[in-house]
Structures are given as C-alpha cells and as structure tokens.
Amino acid sequence: MxxxxxxxxxxxxxxxxxAKALGLDGYNVAILDINAEADYRENLDELTGLGIDWYYMQGSTVIREDRERFVENVVEKYGGIDVLVNNAGVAPKVRQDILEMTEESFDYVVSNNTKGTMFMTQAVVLQMLKQPVKGLRRGVIINISSSSVTTSSTNRAEYCVSKAGITALTMVYADRLAAEDIQVYEIRPGVIDTDMTKVVHKKYSDLIEQGVFPIARWGTPDDIGGAVSAFCTDKFIYSTGNYIDLDGGFHIKKL
Ligand SMILES: NC(=O)c1ccc[n+]([C@@H]2O[C@H](COP(=O)([O-])OP(=O)(O)OC[C@H]3O[C@@H](n4cnc5c(N)ncnc54)[C@H](O)[C@@H]3O)[C@@H](O)[C@H]2O)c1
Structure with missing residues (x-):
C-alpha cells in the first residue's frame, strides 16, 4: 500500500x-499550513503535474482542533500516516536585541516553532501507534530546526531558543519511540533561499561571498528535501535521535 x-x-x-521530494519518492503528501490553499496554488499544481497525490488543509500546528481534524482527514483519505516532517516555523516579526525582546515575540516564535512541533508530533504518533509496522518500521519523524541551535544571533534569541527546544524534542521523542519502531531525526538548515530569508538576502549573500560558508552558495528547498528523502529510506535504520547540518559546511570551525 x-x-x-x-x-x-x-x-x-x-x-x-x-513535499515534492517525498511525493516523487511515491508518498501521498498531506500538507497543514496556515496559508490558504489558493495562496501558493502554483506549487500544488506542480505536485499534480508530477503525478503526486496531495491533500491540503489550512490550519495551524499550534491549534489543537486543527491538528486533530487534520490527522482525522488524512487518515480518512489515505488510511494512515507513515512520515511526519515538522517543518512549520516562523522568524520573529521584528529582529530586536535580546535586551529589547518582547514577551509577545518570544511567545509567538516559541509557540509556532517549539509548541507546534511538540503537539503535532504527539497527534501524529498517537495515530502511528494504531498502525502496524510496515517493513522495517512503523514511522519516521523529521524535525526541521536550524543552524541557530548552535549559532548565536543576539537580535533573534527567541528563534535560537525555539530551535534548541526542537533539538530537545528530537532527543526525547527518539528515546520514547525507539521501542515503537518509530525513528526521529533533526535537520539543521543553514541559509536557505526562501520567503523567510528575503529580508536578510543581501546580508547572507554578502557572507557567502566573503567565504563564511565552505560550500559558497545559498541552500535550496530541494537540498533539504533530498536529505528528508534519504532519512525516509531504510539506510539509517540503526539510528535515531541524530541530527545533520545542511548548511554548506557552515558548522565547521576554521582557523
Ligand atoms: N530559510 C532558512 O534559511 C532556514 C534556515 C534554518 C531553518 N529554517 C526553518 O525551516 C522551516 C521552513 O522555513 P522556510 O524558510 O521555508 O520559511 P517560509 O516562511 O517560507 O515557510 C514556512 C511555512 O510554514 C507555515 N507555518 C508557519 N507557522 C505555522 C504553523 N504554526 N502551522 C502551520 N503552518 C505554519 C507558513 O505559512 C509557511 O508556509 C522553518 O521551521 C524555518 O525556521 C529555515
């Protein structure tokens, strides 16, 4: 099946x-996003063009009813859930020094990034546990954190904190779910060319030019999709709770 x-x-x-990488690997793709289905319709049309079966629901990982309705709808349409990619996340609306950071900004970022990942995982795992082991395992969960787990940005501390929380969730869920045949991994992207990084495009392009990133180019969504696709194969079956930096080598300390 x-x-x-x-x-x-x-x-x-x-x-x-x-979504595209896993769809091309033969998965049905189910998307939960706060954007309306029409907002990025061209992407969904591309999935259709590639022969990928998809389901879309507008909703938030932070809202319990949205999570529950989404899981119910996906199970009704496709019969179960085998992979969860916890990718939804936000940057602070305004970059502000940690000494100026507001409680509202902290709550907004930590809620969307960390709380959303925590409870989306819980909702999906409770469904996975109703399903039999297929092949070598019952499921895979991949959390998208960030280089910010280990890189200080004094003007967006709430983002660093929220992503470090995802590292902790990766560890604890990996521990809890190993005996259930569900593996949990974390991907730490560096600078990836998306809407989120539009506001700092010039700054990061300059850093790339200055040689801060050993692989001297912007990362792309397809770079992350490729690694997600690899984690979903059985090639890493004797591992869980691991992370990989997908950052063009940015994590390497240099003299
Ligand atoms: N772009 C980068 O350089 C970079 C680097 C490291 C990590 N990341 C992380 O990768 C993930 C994706 O980032 P992106 O660059 O594609 O950003 P993006 O803003 O282009 O996309 C994020 C998507 O998540 C959705 N979303 C946000 N909060 C949500 C919620 N609570 N529930 C459902 N949907 C929600 C948004 O509507 C949007 O479609 C984020 O978690 C981000 O923190 C990005």
Whole structure:
C-alpha cells in the first residue's frame, strides 16, 4: 500500500521542497499550513503535474482542533500516516536585541516553532501507534530546526531558543519511540533561499561571498528535501535521535 507523508508548513519554501521530494519518492503528501490553499496554488499544481497525490488543509500546528481534524482527514483519505516532517516555523516579526525582546515575540516564535512541533508530533504518533509496522518500521519523524541551535544571533534569541527546544524534542521523542519502531531525526538548515530569508538576502549573500560558508552558495528547498528523502529510506535504520547540518559546511570551525 502507498505510504503517506505529512509536511507542516508545506505550502512553500523548505516544506514544499520536502513535499515534492517525498511525493516523487511515491508518498501521498498531506500538507497543514496556515496559508490558504489558493495562496501558493502554483506549487500544488506542480505536485499534480508530477503525478503526486496531495491533500491540503489550512490550519495551524499550534491549534489543537486543527491538528486533530487534520490527522482525522488524512487518515480518512489515505488510511494512515507513515512520515511526519515538522517543518512549520516562523522568524520573529521584528529582529530586536535580546535586551529589547518582547514577551509577545518570544511567545509567538516559541509557540509556532517549539509548541507546534511538540503537539503535532504527539497527534501524529498517537495515530502511528494504531498502525502496524510496515517493513522495517512503523514511522519516521523529521524535525526541521536550524543552524541557530548552535549559532548565536543576539537580535533573534527567541528563534535560537525555539530551535534548541526542537533539538530537545528530537532527543526525547527518539528515546520514547525507539521501542515503537518509530525513528526521529533533526535537520539543521543553514541559509536557505526562501520567503523567510528575503529580508536578510543581501546580508547572507554578502557572507557567502566573503567565504563564511565552505560550500559558497545559498541552500535550496530541494537540498533539504533530498536529505528528508534519504532519512525516509531504510539506510539509517540503526539510528535515531541524530541530527545533520545542511548548511554548506557552515558548522565547521576554521582557523
Ligand atoms: N530559510 C532558512 O534559511 C532556514 C534556515 C534554518 C531553518 N529554517 C526553518 O525551516 C522551516 C521552513 O522555513 P522556510 O524558510 O521555508 O520559511 P517560509 O516562511 O517560507 O515557510 C514556512 C511555512 O510554514 C507555515 N507555518 C508557519 N507557522 C505555522 C504553523 N504554526 N502551522 C502551520 N503552518 C505554519 C507558513 O505559512 C509557511 O508556509 C522553518 O521551521 C524555518 O525556521 C529555515
């Protein structure tokens, strides 16, 4: 039977890159995103053109009713969920020094990035546990965190904190779910060319030119989709709770 992958925040950017990669691998693709279905219709049309079966629901990972309705609808349409990509996330609306950061901004970023990942995973895992093991496992969960887990940005501390929380969730869920035949991984993207990075495009392009990134180019949503696709194969079957930096080598310390 065909497998099904859920991608949060999959209407555009990295999430869409993951949806396309998994769709091309033969998965049904189910997207939960706060954007309306019409907002990035060209991407959904591309999936259709590629012969990928997709389901889209407008909703938020932070809202319990949205998560529950989404899981119910996906199970009704496709019969189960085999892969979850926790990609939905936000940057602070305004970049502000940590000494100026507002509680509203902290709550907004941590809620969407960390709380959304925590409870979306819980909702999907409760469904996965009703399903039998298929092949070598019952399911795979991939969390999209960021280089910001280990890189300080003093003007968006709430983002760093929210992504470090995802690292903790990766560890604890991996531990809890190993015996259930569900593996959990984390991808830490560097600078990826999407709507999120439009506001800092010039700054990051300059850094790339200055040689800050050993692989001297912007990352693309397809770069992340490729790694997600690899984690969903059985090639990493004796591993869980691991992360990979997808950052053009940015994490390498240099002298
Ligand atoms: N672009 C980068 O350089 C970069 C680097 C590291 C990590 N990331 C992470 O990758 C993920 C995707 O980023 P992107 O660059 O594609 O950004 P993006 O803003 O283009 O896409 C994010 C998508 O998530 C959706 N979304 C946000 N909050 C949501 C929620 N609570 N529920 C459902 N949908 C929600 C948005 O509507 C949007 O479609 C984010 O978690 C981001 O933090 C991005």
């Amino acid at each position: 065909k497998k099904t992958a859920v991608i949060t925040g999959g209407s555009r950017g990295i999430g869409y890159g993951c």
